[in-house]
Amino acid sequence: xxxxxxxxxxxxxxxxxxxxxxxxxxxxxxxxxxxxxxxxxxxxxxxxxxxxxxxxxxxxxxxxxxxxxxxxxxxxxxxxxxxxxxxxxxxxxxxxxxxxxxxxxxxxxxxxxxxxxxxxxxxxxxxxxxxxxxxxxxxxxxxxxxxxxxxxxxxxxxxxxxxxxxxxxxxxxxxxxxxxxxxxxxxxxxxxxxxxxxxxxxxxxxxxxxxxxxxxxxxxxxxxxxxxxxxxxxxxxxxxxxxxxxxxxxxxxxxxxxxxxxxxxxxxxxxxxxxxxxxxxxxxxxxxxxxxxxxxxxxxxxxxxxxxxxxxxxxxxxxxxxxxxxxxxxxxxxxxxxxxxxxxxxxxxxxxxxxxxxxxxxxxxxxxxxxxxxxxxxxxxxxxxxxxxxxxxxxxxxxxxxxxxxxxxxxxxxxxxxxxxxxxxxxxxxxxxxxxxxxxxxxxxxxxxxxxxxxxxxxxxxxxxxxxxxxxxxxxxxxxxxxxxxxxxxxxxxxxxxxxxxxxxxxxxxxxxxxxxxxxxxxxxxxxxxxxxxxxxxxxxxxxxxxxxxxxxxxxxxxxxxxxxxxxxxxxxxxxxxxxxxxxxxxxxxxxxxxxxxxxxxxxxxxxxxxxxxxxxxxxxxxxxxxxxxxxxxxxxxxxxx
Amino acid sequence: xxxxxxxxxxxxxxxxxxxxxxxxxxxxxxxxxxxxxxxxxxxxxxxxxxxxxxxxxxxxxxxxxxxxxxxxxxxxxxxxxxxxxxxxxxxxxxxxxxxxxxxxxxxxxxxxxxxxxxxxxxxxxxxxxxxxxxxxxxxxxxxxxxxxxxxxxxxxxxxxxxxxxxxxxxxxxxxxxxxxxxxxxxxxxxxxxxxxxxxxxxxxxxxxxxxxxxxxxxxxxxxxxxxxxxxxxxxxxxxxxxxxxxxxxxxxxxxxxxxxxxxxx
Ligand SMILES: Nc1ncnc2c1ncn2[C@@H]1O[C@H](COP(=O)(O)OP(=O)(O)OP(=O)(O)O)[C@@H](O)[C@H]1O
Ligand SMILES: [Mg+2]
Numbered sequence: 041x042x043x044x045x046x047x048x049x050x051x052x053x054x055x056x057x058x059x060x061x062x063x064x065x066x067x068x069x070x071x072x073x074x075x076x077x078x079x080x081x082x083x084x085x086x087x088x089x090x091x092x093x094x095x096x097x098x099x100x101x102x103x104x105x106x107x108x109x110x111x112x113x114x115x116x117x118x119x120x121x122x123x124x125x126x127x128x129x130x131x132x133x134x135x136x137x138x139x140x141x142x143x144x145x146x147x148x149x150x151x152x153x154x155x156x157x158x159x160x161x162x163x164x165x166x167x168x169x170x171x172x173x174x175x176x177x178x179x180x181x182x183x184x185x186x187x188x189x190x191x192x193x194x195x196x197x198x199x200x201x202x203x204x205x206x207x208x209x210x211x212x213x214x215x216x217x218x219x220x221x222x223x224x225x226x227x228x229x230x231x232x233x234x235x236x237x238x239x240x241x242x243x244x245x246x247x248x249x250x251x252x253x254x255x256x257x258x259x260x261x262x263x264x265x266x267x268x269x270x271x272x273x274x275x276x277x278x279x280x281x282x283x284x285x286x287x288x289x290x291x292x293x294x295x296x297x298x299x300x301x302x303x304x305x306x307x308x309x310x311x312x313x314x315x316x317x318x319x320x321x322x323x324x325x326x327x328x329x330x331x332x333x334x335x336x337x338x339x340x341x342x343x344x345x346x347x348x349x350x351x352x353x354x355x356x357x358x359x360x361x362x363x364x365x366x367x368x369x370x371x372x373x374x375x376x377x378x379x380x381x382x383x384x385x386x387x388x389x390x391x392x393x394x395x396x397x398x399x400x401x402x403x404x405x406x407x408x409x410x411x412x413x414x415x416x417x418x419x420x421x422x423x424x425x426x427x428x429x430x431x432x433x434x435x436x437x438x439x440x441x442x443x444x445x446x447x448x449x450x451x452x453x454x455x456x457x458x459x460x461x462x463x464x465x466x467x468x469x470x471x472x473x474x475x476x477x478x479x480x481x482x483x484x485x486x487x488x489x490x491x492x493x494x495x496x497x498x499x500x501x502x503x504x505x506x507x508x509x510x511x512x513x514x515x516x517x518x519x520x521x522x523x524x525x526x527x528x529x530x531x532x533x534x535x536x537x538x539x540x541x542x543x544x545x546x547x548x549x550x551x552x553x554x555x556x557x558x559x560x561x562x563x564x565x566x567x568x569x570x571x572x573x574x575x576x577x578x579x580x581x582x583x584x585x586x587x588x589x590x591x592x593x594x595x596x597x598x599x600x601x602x603x604x605x606x607x608x609x610x611x612x613x614x615x616x617x618x619x620x621x622x623x624x625x626x627x628x629x630x631x632x633x634x635x636x637x638x639x640x641x642x643x644x645x646x647x648x649x650x651x652x653x654x655x656x657x658x659x660x661x662x663x664x665x666x667x668x669x670x671x672x673x674x675x676x677x678x679x680x681x682x
Numbered sequence: 683x684x685x686x687x688x689x690x691x692x693x694x695x696x697x698x699x700x701x702x703x704x705x706x707x708x709x710x711x712x713x714x715x716x717x718x719x720x721x722x723x724x725x726x727x728x729x730x731x732x733x734x735x736x737x738x739x740x741x742x743x744x745x746x747x748x749x750x751x752x753x754x755x756x757x758x759x760x761x762x763x764x765x766x767x768x769x770x771x772x773x774x775x776x777x778x779x780x781x782x783x784x785x786x787x788x789x790x791x792x793x794x795x796x797x798x799x800x801x802x803x804x805x806x807x808x809x810x811x812x813x814x815x816x817x818x819x820x821x822x823x824x825x826x827x828x829x830x831x832x833x834x835x836x837x838x839x840x841x842x843x844x845x846x847x848x849x850x851x852x853x854x855x856x857x858x859x860x861x862x863x864x865x866x867x868x869x870x871x872x873x874x875x876x877x878x879x880x881x882x883x884x885x886x887x888x889x890x891x892x893x894x895x896x897x898x899x900x901x902x903x904x905x906x907x908x909x910x911x912x913x914x915x916x917x918x919x920x921x922x923x924x925x926x927x928x929x930x931x932x933x934x935x936x937x938x939x940x941x942x943x944x945x946x947x
């Protein structure tokens with residue numbers, strides 16, 4: 041079932057998208073019709089006018105989903121399932137040719153040679169200007185100036201087309217011709233080509249972690265793939281080509297000999313350290329520049345012109361050969377298209393960080409799968425499942441060990457024959473530690489349950505302790521004045537500022553997080569119960585006094601119910617704040633929980649998983665709030681009607 | 683038996699911020715015998731509510747004593763039941779739970795409580811409304827619940843602060859008859875504060891007209907109308923010459939007091 045949904049997510053998306061479009065259009069039609077009908081129902085500003093209107097909710101949700109489908113390429117994948125695979129083949133050509141393009145105006149505005157010439161010339165000028173005249177004798181100065189002039193000649197020689205060897209000229213022509221041949225091949229079309237069975241056996245687009253299948257699955261794709269593999273040879277040949285000039289070899293040898301002579305003088309002469317350093321540095325600077333000029337990477341601009349033209353021609357041919365694919369890319373695959381890097385093709389732009397809705401659901405299903413040995417769950421823990429919990433563990437948690445310690449008697453010792461007979465005190469200790477077999481009970485388990493458990497326990501404790509304290513603070517001078525400073529001192533500190541301290545003290549397990557959340561819930565509950573209690577109408581209090589109620593009874597039967605609306609509002613707020621704090625705390629430290637999943641997903645840039653966790657949190661928050669609204673409606677229907 | 687006695691009652695409110703004082707009651711003296719029906723009239727701000735709160739034990743007088751029989755009153759107690767103008771019902775409880783609140787606090791067993799609630803709801807004309815949430819009742823019904831809640835506790839003295847102020851004329855008249863009936867049947871001591879001169883005359887065996895600044899008893903009347911109301915129709919009494927005469931006299935008196943206040947402001 042999961043598998044089938046997962047494998048057919050593109051087709052499912054197509055059905056969903058069509059349904060969404062229908063819903064979008066239909067809701068607008070219904071909405072407009074309703075608007076005509078109800079326009080006269082109430083004056084503008086009357087809250088009655090905002091009632092109902094489910095169709096606009098449908099419209100909004102459908103629009104949002106459609107936008108999501110569009111920008112995540114969900115729409116593109118649903119209706120053009122092979123587009124990404126073909127774009128991947130095109131991207132292969134781009135990847136292969138990128139080293140050539142990088143050296144030509146088509147790829148980077150200037151010829152690489154132009155940049156080299158300009159950079160070397162600039163550096164020579166800098167070196168000359170920084171010449172330390174005091175460090176060299178007059179003859180040496182003249183010699184060094186001559187060397188720099190020689191180096192300038194090296195650059196000039198490399199830039200002159202007349203110096204290019206015929207072999208290199210031929211090679212460059214051959215490369216340009218081959219590139220044109222690639223263009224011709226693209227112009228011939230893909231009739232007669234067909235994908236290999238191996239390619240056809242690849243998983244569909246998006247079904248595996250590699251996202252886009254890399255082998256060509258269509259005839260057109262095969263054509264691009266072929267061209268890309270042939271272009272590999274062209275690139276290699278181009279990268280091997282060197283503009284080696286015999287005249288330059290002589291100059292290089294000459295410059296080397298003359299620099300060496302000065303170096304020898306540097307070493308043998310006795311200079312004061314400062315001067316010695318100046319001399320050394322200057323020679324090194326000159327040497328560094330000329331060394332870069334002996335590898336023949338500077339070509340005359342004219343000799344590369346043909347290759348640049350051929351590449352421009354190839355790009356045009358690729359565009360032409362893409363045909364409808366180019367339109368598909370523009371219309372339904374917004375963003376920067378597909379990029380091929382060494383081993384895989386990836387989607388770029390919005391499609392990268394905004395996963396397709398169907399992929400998010402597939403990830404959710406994978407996460408929800410309780411088979412943690414297989415593909416399900418996350419890091420060996422299911423999302424939400426159940427497990428057997430030994431009752432002894434629970435007992436061991438609640439029964440403190442010192443109960444056994446204070447029991448009269450001694451713990452048993454090993455006897456003379458090496459045997460140990462446990463006495464009652466030993467058994468008590470084993471019981472308190474949970475080292476006994478008391479059977480097991482099924483309990484909930486999983487990341488989501490861990491998060492929920494932390495929130496619920498903290499909330500429960502917060503309500504249990506916070507509400508009575510708040511009520512007392514609402515009615516008693518002592519309680520108000522005694523506890524007010526404590527609570528008001530810790531409450532304004534953001535919970536997350538407490539987190540490092542509390543997690544350090546209590547450890548990163550549940551205790552620390554529960555205590556942190558308890559602090560949050562407690563403060564909120566105290567304040568809301570206190571507000572509710574102090575807001576009790578005086579006449580009600582007086583009436584209950586006259587009816588013979590004692591202080592405790594008034595607190596329990598009058599002030600508590602009166603504070604109920606505020607208390608429940610407090611619970612509603614506390615749930616929200618606790619939930620938010622918990623996720624952040626789980627991101628800080630922990631090994632389970634929904635925030636933990638998101639944090640790990642973040643470190644590995646698993647956008648789908650991040651979106652799944654966001655979605656889960658949003659939905660849970662909504663469920664909590666709906667539950668609280670329902671509880672409020674049930675428990676205090678009298679609210680505001682006293 | 684237990685008479686209600688007020689001796690040299692003085693009440694001064696001090697504003698904690700400004701320190702300014704309001705002399706709300708000045709030297710109030712009266713004795714109310716058991717079973718007497720007293721109505722209190724007076725312009726707004728003359729200290730009627732203050733007097734009632736002191737008798738109920740919600741406030742402690744600055745000087746002077748209030749006694750019920752031998753007992754000096756210094757705190758609220760079940761023997762003095764109070765009916766407020768409005769808003770004192772427990773809106774989170776249904777009618778029956780409101781009515782038996784005092785009994786529950788006393789710890790009376792459920793079956794006895796149920797019987798008493800049944801009886802009193804019947805008397806105030808709310809039979810069958812036991813499970814209705816109080817916020818779903820009309821204003822008049824709510825006041826009847828408040829009355830039942832007070833009476834079911836069987837207090838010696840019933841204190842009512844403008845209990846019928848918020849009701850329409852018709853409901854008001856019915857409630858007035860109800861108060862008279864209850865007075866006759868239970869023989870309770872009742873103090874009732876009202877703004878309506880007619881109501882004060884109808885529901886007052888005795889009547890205090892209070893004057894403001896400082897609050898004091900300006901004039902006291904002994905009236906026959908309450909006694910007559912037990913047998914005659916209230917509307918007929920209102921047509922009575924004697925009734926009109928007293929009414930006009932008191933109206934003029936209060937009118938003059940109000941004039942005086944306005945003039946002074
Ligand atoms: N808690 C208080 N603090 C300060 N002054 C008060 C307080 N309660 C009442 N007063 C003052 O005491 C005076 C009497 O007030 P009280 O409420 O008894 O008047 P009242 O006769 O019941 O008026 P009304 O008919 O409008 O209800 C008023 O001037 C009021 O301002
Ligand atoms: Mg008043």
